Amino acid sequence: MHRYRFVLYRPLQLIPVLFGISVITFVLVRSIPGDPARVLLGPRSTPDAIARIRAQFGLDEPLWVQYLYFLKNLFHGEMGKSILYKIDVLKVLTTRIEPTLVLVFGAVLIALLLAVPLAALSARYKGRLADHLVRLFSTAGLGFPPFWLGIMLIILFSVVLDVLPTSGYGRDFGDKLHHMILPCLTMALPLAAVLTRNLRAAMLAELASDQVVAVRARGLPETIVFWRHVLPNSLVPAINLLAVNIGWLIGGSVVIESVFAVPGMGQLLVRGIFTRDYMVVQGVAMVFACASVLINFLADILTVAVDPRVRL
């Protein structure tokens, strides 16, 4: 199975990516005006106290020394102490990672469950009522900004219908799922819209292809033509679109976690930026970068599995 050999060496790509991300976030976060010590201590802090805090977190060292400390910590499996939480950033991250994972994967799952049947419906009944409705949905889904969509869903499901909680994150598994339905849906709708459009176009191209003429010439019914021949051939572009959009989804978690008060990575990032908690911002950026690379890696594996012609 040498088509899958890339699985062995592709993870090595993570090394330069993470190195680049660490440099960029390190420099960027420190170029934001403002001083973490001053933010932490408030407007009535004394210069002495500020200097003490700065020394405690190593902020008085030259930039390159700070960076080397950061790298050294990374090799020890630490990400430095959070200025706000006073504990290692990695510990802060582990408590925050679950809601974001649930959010992103839930959103992708809902988007797929919506997009595949809708695109299939639309492509099979092209130009008919069903097609027009699906296209209306996909245009609308692209047009609504997520924060507005989130608020509208809260009004509908939490205020008017009173079936789902407005915000927060639950305690046990069922409760968590219950809380995450609306955030996931908010994130899923625009993604489903993009996916539907893309899948519909791919399916239409495939429906008009030579190979489909040949399958029909073998007498196979339209259901087999569609699900066994059209759909598998339409999946590759959709997989890649999904992988590319993961970055956008992770970025979107910042907005959605704020709207729904979900205690996840996105919310942590916002708070980290406001308090100039350099270590937290760096940590979140590293995790997001890793996630992005990993998901694209998974997409590559999927593409190879779906299309036997692909070699990576």
Add this chain to the structure above:
Amino acid sequence: MSAGPVLSVRDLTVSVARDEGWRPIVDGVSFDLQAGQILGLVGESGSGKSMTCRALMRLLPGARLAITGGSIRLGEEELTALDEAAMRKVRGGQIGMIFQNPSSHLDPVMTIGAQIAETIRFHQGASRREAMRQAIEVLRQVGIPDPTARAGSYPHEFSGGMRQRAMIAVALACQPKVLIADEPTTALDVTVQAQILRLLLDLRDSKGLSIIFITHDLGVVSQTCDSIAVMYGGRLAELGPKRDIIRAARHPYTAGLIRCQPGAAATGTYLETIPGQPPTVDAMPSGCRFHPRCPRAGETCREHQPAFISVDLGHRAACHFPEGPGQEAAR
């Protein structure tokens, strides 16, 4: 020896919907396909030969095309009267079809074995295992070496000639009586082309297959076919046994085509051509559709459509002034 033709087409008319109404693109085509014979359907691009074959399968591309007249009889069955479910049983079950470009006419993400087995499972309700066993047998019959292993290969893993064999295997999965071959050798290089023609002839002999062979290559026709139908502008120009058509074409168009073959020109002379362009659906000439390009055309040809008359035993031509064996010398 044979009890009538396997496939009998009468006055087949295929039309395209235009704003002002239906316009025929295949106009009153009639021919018989005898059991175990190969009929060559010859014509330029746009002459309606591919459209005729799509119509036989009732697989016209797009909603704007429809069979608007005539009959297609497969044995005792009238295909134009069948509903879609019954027609599906005919496609692949009784009539198989192969195409010019096997790379684009095979599903790239499904193994060859699975594509053959899928057809067998649908038509014969065979089990997965039994269908795959038959698929391997079909691959063996079309001359694919090591068929058991190759059944698990994807189309892109085959060479051009092998891929064409694989497509023939897919079409023949359910042992159809009739094979429609839409320019199956056009995209192949000459040696592979010869192998594929040989294979089709062998299959004809071993399975009693009847073949409609669409091509624009008279060289291929003269090697393989038993009879020839020449199409021009959506109509049949000439129909007859291969020997008669190649040696003594009556329709000026057929005669012109034969003179256009590279082999026909003497060394050092220019290759002959038929001047002008084939007509398009929306600008069909009146009378005989070939008259603007015909060296023999007269007043009658402009005004009256020639009847498809018998010029010899089993040999018909649609021409007011057919070329004849006697006139050949006078020229």
